Amino acid sequence: MIKILKYLKPYTHLALITVALVVVDSYVTLYLPDLMSQIVDKGITRGNVDYIWQTGAKMLLVSLIQVLAIIFMSLTSSKAAMGVGKDLRNHIFKKVQSFSLGEIDQFSTASLITRTTNDITQIQQAIVMILRMVIRAPVIAAGSIVMAVSKDAKLTMILLVSVPIAAVAMYFIFSKTMPLFKSMQKKIDRLNLVLRERVTGVRVIRAFNKEDHEKERFEKANVDLTQTALKVNRIGAVIFPIMMIVMNFTIIALVWFGSKQIDMGQLQVGSMMAVMQYVIQILFSFIMISMIFIFLPRASVSAQRVIEVLKTTPTVLQPSDPTEPTGKGVIRFEDVSFYYPGAKEAALENISFEAQPGKMTAIIGSTGSGKTTILNLIMRFYDVTRGTVKIDGVDVRHIPLERLRGMIGYAPQKAVIFSGTIADNIRFGRDELSNEDVLRAAEIAQVDEFTQKMPEGLNSPVAQGGTNLSGGQKQRISIARAIAGKPKIYLFDDTFSALDFKTDARVRAKLLKEVKDATVIIVAQRVATVMNADQIIVIKDGKVQGIGNHKQLMNTCPVYKDIVLSQLSEEEAVGGDSNGK
Template sequence: MNKLIKYLKPFQLPIYLGLGLVLLQSLAELYLPTLMSDIVDKGVVTGDTQYIWKIGGLMLIVAAGGMICSVMASFFSAKAASGFGKSLRSKLFSHVGDFSLQEFDQFGTASLITRTTNDITQIQQVLIMMLRMMAMAPMMCIGGIIMALSKDTKLTLVLAVAIPILLLIILIVQKKAIPLFKAMQVKLDKLNRVLRENLTGIRVIRSFNRIDHEKKRFDQANWDLTATAIKVNKIMAAMMPTMMIILNLTTVAIIWFGGIRIDHGHMEVGDMMAFIQYAMQIMFSFLMLAMMFVMIPRASVSAGRIVEVLDTAADIKDPVNPIAPKQERGVVEFQNVSFSYPGAEMPAISNISFKMNPGEVTAIIGGTGSGKSTLINLIPRFYDVDSGKVLIDGTDVREMTQESLRQKIGFVPQQAVLFSGTIAENIRYGKEEATDEEIRHAAEIAQAADFIAKMPEGYSTMIAQGGTNVSGGQKQRLAIARALVRKPEIYVFDDSFSALDFKTDAKLRAALKEETGNAAVLIVAQRVSTIMDANQIIVLDNGQIAGIGTHKQLMETSEVYREIVMSQLSEEEIA
């Protein structure tokens, strides 16, 4: 929690104003019982009506002032807490944006969403309470004790018995609540994960008739969270009546012993009435502290989870003194590159060496799990190599800034991702300042212009979240258009033609050849027909290169490649 205090610095003025107003509110509330005591002892007992009206009017003014201070204090507290939440969310979002894929895998998407939303909201709510209750409770407690002592010293012995009992209850509640709050946040992560998987995988779930299974999974995660929440609420439910019993017994004790002291002439009725109110204020200040002690542990758990993310440094960082790329443009070279995923027993790829030149098409083919996607993820530096080098234009990618590196690359991922917005906005995502003409041209090359023209609003047609209102092939073509509008030096297509029919595939490759003539093109493909015309084909097998060459050369030299070709093409097509 302490590590997050620095994010409160921009909001010091509303915090100080809020605390100042809370102080004035507390003073007003502490002054009211004394005025009431004076009305009883000097006005009611003596029958002085004018004095009652005078002090009564003063009480109304003090009460109104206290109310105004309370409203203003709430305003400034909410302003500071909301600003703090906004600042922390922005910091967390930008920090997570710098993570490599490795850190995303470490935390999990569901957990990062929970930490950015629910956890920060928990801290924000507690901060409002702290600025109001945490500041007010000590003032009311200390002020109440001082005022109670001024009314009757001996009667405060009743409070000396009640207050330690209240503190003991608070400590017991805190000890039992903290572990449960920690468990709740973890179980909330699990619930979010199950829900997210259910929503994103709804087609698979329905196609395999696993709806009942997923309902059971969700119900189990939901009930697990509910059971923990019920335990916490039981503690809360037991705490409040217990504290109210102590509060009421304390009031009874004050009236009992106060009545004896009045009978002996050591105290007046007004003083006892004021003493009861001060006792209530003291006890309610402990109730406020109890509420804080219940809320703070939950906020501290949330704060710990947020700090955990903020303290996690991204593995992939820009160099202190980045090197500008050389004059070569679009040259990609792998030099003895090896890479292993964290915790993996075997490297995903090992000893990979090849070179891509501008104006040439390099294709990668291999069986499932051969390391194709891993290899291309090293080019835009989504991961860093374990050994060897990946060079872009003669410069190691680790010696370039990530921005300058990725400006050179037009990347089309295996799973085409579209964002909510118009078709034009999705294509323009590749180049923010792209003109309408550039967008249309990119769509034509990607063979997307025809289906866009058939849509009711053309390029202004809205794409639903996740691109659910377009087909898989349409998604891929829009993703390709997004890369084309960028006009990069290097194109990377990660199995980006898999959802296209053979006719569209052939037309797209022909259009691409003309459009990307001066760029280096890397294509990962499953279909041999997609890559037969490539300048060089790299065959991967178990993370290693099993052959490099043209289609004709590999048919003569690579057994692995021949097996792939034989499995896909007929003898006539091979010939």
């Protein structure tokens, strides 16, 4: 939690104002019992009505000052805490943006969402508590002890019994709740994960009649979190009755011993009342401290989780010696091997090939063979374990990330659509693209085929996740987004799988004219998509099984021939040769 407090630095002035107001509030709290004892001892017992009015007016004035201090204290502490929360969310967001897919997989999406929302909310509440209660409680406790001793030291000795009992109760609460809070945050992660899968996978769940199964999963995660929270609250609920019992018995003892001293003429009634007020304030301070011990452990766990994200060093870093590639976009893999984080087996092993501008390179293979991984390494979503990936002779690890990804047009296997309009999705943050660029990309990707039927055309709104579009429509928008910026390199990751054969053929025909001078790599499982490529790379179990055109591979690569014959008849397979490939 201490590491998080450095984010309070820009709001030091608000923190100092809050502390000053806390001191004012504490001073008034300590001063009021003394005024009350003076009213009793010097006013009521002596029948001095003027003194009672004067001192009473003074009490009203300082009470008004206290109310104003509390109001402004709430305002300044809340502003400081909200500011820290805003800054932390910004830092986490920027940090996560710099993560490779490896770090995102390490934390999980659900956990990162929890850390950015729930955990930071806990920290905000803790900062408010630190600025107000953590300072006030010890000040009130210490000040009340001093004031009580100044009124009557003997009577105050009762605290030697009650305070240790209260301290033991607080230690018990702290030792029991800390492990539970750690467990609770992990269970919130789990609940978010189940809920996120339930919402994003609703179509599959309903298609397979798994609603009851998902309800059970959610119920299990929900009950698990609820039971842990109840256990924490039960332990926390014990502290208040314990403190009230200690307080009530302390008051009984004060009245008992105080009355004896009054009877012997050793103590005045007002002084006894003041001591009683100070002792109550001391015990209430311990209740406040116990509440702090309930909330701060959870905030401490949240702070650890946030710091864990902020301290994580991304494995994919900006190059220390950046080099700009100056060629036309030649991609070369040189003996590349890659292991996913924590994996024992290689996802890719000894991969070597070259993709030339003006030629289409296709990668084909079974599911899980490593096709998408090759594209991920080109864009540095991960870094290679061994070997090098080069663009125009420059290792991609030496190319600035913004420059590297700016020269690539990428259409992922699963089309990602954002809320906004269709035109916004095609442009996607590249404000320099003109309307003509967007229209050209929409025409090539056959997006205009369905937008022409919409009242607002390319300016038609898109729901979150593209739920108001079909799979093929989303895929075409994804293709249009990749080609709109006219990059040097095009990467299509099984992008044509959601298109029917007719649309697929039209898109590829227009696309080939558009990207004739660029480097194009297409990952596909559909043979019809790749059989006319200039170069086909066959991947199996992370290894290259063959490189060549369709005709060459049909004669030399059994793996490729098996894939082709599993999708086409022998006549159709041989027909691909008639194109000269």
